[in-house]
Amino acid sequence: MLQELNIASRANRVRRYSGMEHASPAKNRELVTAMETAGSHRWFSRDTEIYAEKERAEYLYMLVSGAVRAYKVVMDGRRLISAFYMPGDIFDLEASKNHVLSTEAIVNSDALLVRRDAIMTLAARDPELMQQLWTSCTQELRRSQEHMLLLNRYAEERIASFLLEMSRRTNSTSVHLPMSRQDIGDYLGLTSETISRMLTKLESSGAIHLPTCKQIALRNRAKLEQLVI
Amino acid sequence: MLQELNIASRANRVRRYSGMEHASPAKNRELVTAMETAGSHRWFSRDTEIYAEKERAEYLYMLVSGAVRAYKVVMDGRRLISAFYMPGDIFDLEASKNHVLSTEAIVNSDALLVRRDAIMTLAARDPELMQQLWTSCTQELRRSQEHMLLLNRYAEERIASFLLEMSRRTNSTSVHLPMSRQDIGDYLGLTSETISRMLTKLESSGAIHLPTCKQIALRNRAKLEQLVI
DNA sequence: CGGCGCCTTGAACCAAGTCAAGCTCTGTGG
DNA sequence: CCACAGAGCTTGACTTGGTTCAAGGCGCCG
Numbered sequence: 001m002l003q004e005l006n007i008a009s010r011a012n013r014v015r016r017y018s019g020m021e022h023a024s025p026a027k028n029r030e031l032v033t034a035m036e037t038a039g040s041h042r043w044f045s046r047d048t049e050i051y052a053e054k055e056r057a058e059y060l061y062m063l064v065s066g067a068v069r070a071y072k073v074v075m076d077g078r079r080l081i082s083a084f085y086m087p088g089d090i091f092d093l094e095a096s097k098n099h100v101l102s103t104e105a106i107v108n109s110d111a112l113l114v115r116r117d118a119i120m121t122l123a124a125r126d127p128e129l130m131q132q133l134w135t136s137c138t139q140e141l142r143r144s145q146e147h148m149l150l151l152n153r154y155a156e157e158r159i160a161s162f163l164l165e166m167s168r169r170t171n172s173t174s175v176h177l178p179m180s181r182q183d184i185g186d187y188l189g190l191t192s193e194t195i196s197r198m199l200t201k202l203e204s205s206g207a208i209h210l211p212t213c214k215q216i217a218l219r220n221r222a223k224l225e226q227l228v229i
Numbered sequence: 230m231l232q233e234l235n236i237a238s239r240a241n242r243v244r245r246y247s248g249m250e251h252a253s254p255a256k257n258r259e260l261v262t263a264m265e266t267a268g269s270h271r272w273f274s275r276d277t278e279i280y281a282e283k284e285r286a287e288y289l290y291m292l293v294s295g296a297v298r299a300y301k302v303v304m305d306g307r308r309l310i311s312a313f314y315m316p317g318d319i320f321d322l323e324a325s326k327n328h329v330l331s332t333e334a335i336v337n338s339d340a341l342l343v344r345r346d347a348i349m350t351l352a353a354r355d356p357e358l359m360q361q362l363w364t365s366c367t368q369e370l371r372r373s374q375e376h377m378l379l380l381n382r383y384a385e386e387r388i389a390s391f392l393l394e395m396s397r398r399t400n401s402t403s404v405h406l407p408m409s410r411q412d413i414g415d416y417l418g419l420t421s422e423t424i425s426r427m428l429t430k431l432e433s434s435g436a437i438h439l440p441t442c443k444q445i446a447l448r449n450r451a452k453l454e455q456l457v458i
Numbered sequence: 459c460g461g462c463g464c465c466t467t468g469a470a471c472c473a474a475g476t477c478a479a480g481c482t483c484t485g486t487g488g
Numbered sequence: 489c490c491a492c493a494g495a496g497c498t499t500g501a502c503t504t505g506g507t508t509c510a511a512g513g514c515g516c517c518g
Binding site (some may be wrong): 074094100124131144189229 | 301303304307309311322323324325329330349352353356359360362363366367368369370371373374376377378380381382418458
């Protein structure tokens with residue numbers, strides 16, 4: 001068990017730097033530095049909760065390695081995933097006093113936590129830092145709006161858009177999906193069966209190739225882009 | 230024409246103060262004050278553009294009176310409304326260098342515009358103001374996420390939620406809807422026909438009453454709330 | 459190598475969309 | 489003041505994209 005964790009940890013650390021490099025190209029240097037100096041690392045193993053809706057929100061999070069899902073479960077049992085976070089992403093920006101979403105690690109993950117009051121104190125003295133916090137929030141708002149608009153489209157278009165988004169965020173044409181079909185379905189407002197069917201359809205049209213069910217190679221990017229425009 | 234504008238202007242000014250009172254209960258006093266002193270009013274008549282997607286974003290907006298829709302038009306002609314703004318709401322928070330959405334006045338409207346660089350300069354010197362800008366952004370992010378989650382639900386639930394939201398935002402059980410069925414449809418990811426059908430259904434179940442098609446009285450709030458939980 | 463969870467595929471069903479016709483409200487001009 | 493025109497709203501009949509339910513298949517881990 002300990003050994004397994006260590007192996008996962010190492011694997012994630014390797015992924016970390018490529019991920020972080022991509023996500024923070026000196027653009028939010030102050031924010032990353034502030035989080036690294038004022039924050040502390042915490043390790044979350046696969047499928048464990050990071051925080052739950054309605055709990056008091058004390059920290060701001062930056063994912064260092066792994067992957068995270070943010071979701072709500074509605075009365076009738078449906079689960080709606082509002083976002084996936086990848087290394088370099090800052091999350092829980094939407095919290096007020098309390099968390100409005102729950103989050104879980106999808107795979108073993110390392111996150112940097114910083115107390116909200118600590119970062120706000122720093123930001124009050126450093127306009128550059130405050131600016132970057134603000135920018136993180138507007139970025140997240142844009143992402144949320146984009147996603148919202150996506151939910152009005154056909155299943156095939158949603159998947160195409162999801163794959164392109166993942167490719168862009170991991171900076172690679174061969175996308176590794178850490179999450180299950182059910183996760184993707186709950187994110188795109190579709191069932192896991194529809195996700196399967198559409199991936200099969202995209203593969204038979206030559207747009208993608210599926211060596212394994214978690215590994216997706218974007219064969220014909222133009223074909224995918226045509227679907228999302 | 231001029232007379233018509235004046236009449237509309239007066240009508241809106243009356244609505245203004247009730248609306249603003251509700252929306253800004255001293256919570257973002259600094260922000261409102263800053264916008265009032267550093268900004269300037271602009272009048273938009275019904276169905277005119279406030280700004281268009283991809284144009285350079287120079288201002289931050291606060292709606293004083295009227296109603297605004299923010300939307301995107303996608304390739305195939307569908308229009309997707311991402312938000313409605315009511316008096317007191319601050320909008321265009323999601324803009325980076327350029328607008329990512331277009332906005333139009335739904336009815337004759339009065340907005341307060343302030344240059345982004347001006348408000349950022351003020352905010353760099355006033356942590357309280359910066360804090361309020363930040364809060365506006367996280368609020369908008371929460372709203373956007375809520376809306377996103379709504380789009381995965383049944384038509385009847387979406388309408389119920391929309392009516393409750395409107396009731397809450399206008400602080401009244403008798404909701405006046407400034408927007409058309411088509412607007413509501415584009416906001417909720419439904420057709421205008423479905424909006425009509427569901428409103429009829431809600432009326433015959435006794436949840437609401439429709440004296441006119443723009444005026445909706447919430448008869449049985451519990452019944453509506455039961456649908457949205 | 460065997461079992462379990464996840465993924466895929468098929469068939470029947472259903473919520474919402476589309477198309478079309480009629481209705482209502484509002485504004486305009488006689 | 490009323491008749492009329494046009495836009496927007498409502499309602500009905502039919503279609504369809506996606507879900508549901510169910511049966512296999514695959515791969516991963518012990």
